[in-house]
Amino acid sequence: MSVIKLVWNYLLAKPLNTVLNIVLLALGIAVITLLLLFNNQLQENIAKNGRGIDLVVGAKGSPLQLILCNIFHIDYPTGNIKLNEAERIAKNRLIKQAIPLALGDSYQLFRIVGTNQQYADLYEMQLAEGKWWTKNLEVTIGSNVALLGKLKMGDVFASAHGMTEGGHAHDAHQFKVVGIMKPSNTVIDNLIFTNVESVWIMHEEHAEGEEEDHHHHDDPEDHQLEVSADFKPSVLVPSVSANDSTHEITAMLLEYRSPMGAVQMPRIVNSQSSLQAASPAFETARLFSILGVGVDALMAFAYVLIFISGLSIFIALYNSLKERRYDLAIMRSMGASRLKLVFTILLEGILLTTVGSLIGLGLGHGILALIANLIEEAQKAGVTALVFYTEEWILLAGSLLLGLLCAIIPAWQAYKTDISKVLAGN
Amino acid sequence: MIEVKGLVYAYNGQKAISFPDFTINSGEHCLLLGSSGSGKTTLLHILGGLLRNYRGSVITLGQELSQLSESALDAFRGKHMGFIFQKNHLITALSVEDNLKLAPYLAGTNIDEKRISEILERLGIDSKRTAKVTEISQGQAQRVAIARAVMHKPAIILADEPTSALDDTSCEQVIQLLMEVARENKASLIVATHDQRIKSYINKQVILTPKL
Structure with missing residues (x-):
């Protein structure tokens, strides 16, 4: 028994909810990863291709x-x-x-x-x-x-x-x-x-x-x-x-x-x-500003997905907490401190978003690998799925933060739960 | 072991309930009897350290409970108390075994696999060890709840209306089992109930009268 196992079991106990939350977040992260990889590589390659030519x-x-x-x-x-x-x-x-x-x-x-x-x-x-x-x-x-x-x-x-x-x-x-x-x-x-x-x-x-x-x-x-x-x-x-x-x-x-x-x-x-x-510099900048509109629209879409997944995770945690008030009170009666329970709930949020974002990152790279393999132009443009950028760490860290944020209110509720009242059944 | 003196408890904005003075010795069982609203659950929660802000004195195992901080009280509870509630609430997301492992985990003590086997065997639910708690019968769930309460060999077992929802046969079985398990673990059993059927099993009784 460990806190991870406890939290994991809680997530598994509601498979549909958990899958929905993970899928929503993973899709958002995948779109961002894909754009990130594509955009960065394209820009790098353009810079490489155009070097020294004024x-x-x-x-x-x-x-x-x-x-x-x-x-x-x-x-x-x-x-x-x-x-x-x-x-x-x-x-x-x-x-x-x-x-x-x-x-x-x-x-x-x-x-x-x-x-x-x-x-x-x-x-x-x-x-x-x-x-x-x-x-x-x-x-x-x-x-x-x-x-x-x-x-x-x-x-x-x-x-x-x-x-x-x-x-x-x-x-x-x-x-x-x-x-x-x-x-x-x-x-x-x-x-x-x-x-x-x-x-x-x-x-x-x-x-x-x-x-x-x-x-x-x-x-x-x-x-x-x-x-x-x-x-x-x-x-x-x-x-x-x-x-x-x-x-x-x-x-x-x-x-x-x-x-x-x-x-x-x-x-x-x-x-x-x-x-x-x-001028290559001027024309490629112009090209990117044209492409940029599409990229920005896709990015916005990805952020909307992530926002919705955040909301969905918050609602799921909030609702499950209501059902779990008795569980939490029992755990308190068995000697769990308030902080331990707060930690458990925060961890649940973080675990959800971490799994979601890891799947999203994998999905992003996977889709790009598919694109690179199927579309010759992508290959010719020198786009590969086997590159990792520091921005991906930022995505991961951001997801952790999102999980924490979604779990803070439910965790606070757990913190101030009056165990005696819950156990007495009123 | 438990000494209650001049105990008064007031819920926010409600009339205070005062409780009679009493003492429970080590290994002694005790009934807290009273009808609904007489404050027996409140008293049980105070004795178990679930409620703190009382007036008067409650000394359990030589410790004045109101003097402990919230987290010290959590630890105290985890070490010395075992609770059995009317609803036998088990954590449905976990298996029978994991429900039992949860108690020492939350109390911060080591998980003793041998102890789990021993208790499951003693209570005759050995075969349900890996079952989900949603798959076992009501009676088995109650046994798991009892097992969970005595996992860490507490000095005091507190039971809140353990029998009120049961028929006569089950009622007798449960109270017998509780007393046996308490004796085997050298624990005091304190039962809060309005169930007249178990009066004959435990001699020491604290009678609570409804507040006026």
Whole structure:
């Protein structure tokens, strides 16, 4: 016999009441846990994905789309921009670093990103085996691509046009895997990296295939052969000459040299008719404020659930106390002190809310595990159920407090019960 | 062992009841007789330390009860007193065994498994040890209540109307059993009742007259 056993038996004696109270609280806690895990991880991953990038320059369109496409690799490109126009921006003295991105192809829905070594440095990407892409048609792939796409070192594959399944296959050229990266829990894990030229090769072949009268047939490999005395390499793609007006890229990631860049660069870029600049920090903040409405509504719902469960626990304790007045008086007659009984009732409240919140936390993680397993996008966003945040301790502590709060009035009633009166039966 | 002198008790805003002086010696049984409203339950509660704010003197086991603090009185009760109430109220959320374990637990003493077996056997409810108290008969419940009252070998067993709801046969069995158990545990049995049937079993009687 212990106080826990006594309290537990009291809870078991009213199984429906107990289950209702636990379920109500568990649901509320589960919703909060789920939102907490999801929101925190999303924000962390967004911060990780967007680090070091001050501005994204791409074709006119939605700035949010530009960010989603070129930083998070979720949305579709807004269009292409001329290499020479991008170059002019890149050469600005306020720019410390400019990284070109060429998108448009995929392999089994994994995006192929044409870029250079600077990108790997920026994201501190790490190789698990092999080497970085250097030559045309060489690719270094993310860990998920290797795992889910079943690719290994030395494998060759043909890319598909577009970023959806069933796109036109670019069969004429094949990519070769020369490196596989370590898992990073960022979007990198789902990307295939190659150089910008390789993306051009694919699309020129593609353009040729569909538009027979296409007159820009210049294989970049030919370019390298055409090196002449006055060849000035482009700052973005050194294999083509500066001021090249024929090639296009999807976007360019910029890092400022000084804070002045943040003041001037967006204006400089946006003043050009064909280009647009978007700040990842600003756009993700905007995205979160849009999502925030939904998150807040769900949170409010969760708090209502918790409030109701608190009320329900209070009512249950209060009512059971009325039925238990005789029990309590008997216990007093057997030598229990007032404080012992008060403690028993407080413990009953705490036990209920602790069990409820533990189940709720488990449920929250469980549902997220389910989501992460069933929905590929969640996996790609790097969301996992196996993370614990300090806020969860706060939830647990809050539940204890809730239990205490619900039990205080019933416990006070037990404290001031006149045992003699109860036992005398009036 | 119990010495009552000039005892007066007044409920809030009600007329005071005064009780006759009497003494109960160790191991002696006593009946508190009186009709409803004569204050016999009040007297029983005062003797058992359930009511404190009396005037006069009640010395139990050499201790003036009104001088003990609330929690000291709780502990005193838990150690020296065993109560049996008319309703044999058992804790329905617990099994028979756990009801018995509750007494030493609440009194803060060690739980003696051997003692539980011994008492259950003595009272013939050994087979109901693990049963829920809602599953046993009325008679068995009364035995469990008696077992619970004597678990910790109290010096005084206080019973409030233990027989008034019973038929003649059961009444005789219960009073016999109570007296036997009290004797075996070397305890004084004090019974508050208006049941005339048990007058013949206990000689020492304190007669309470209704207040006027």
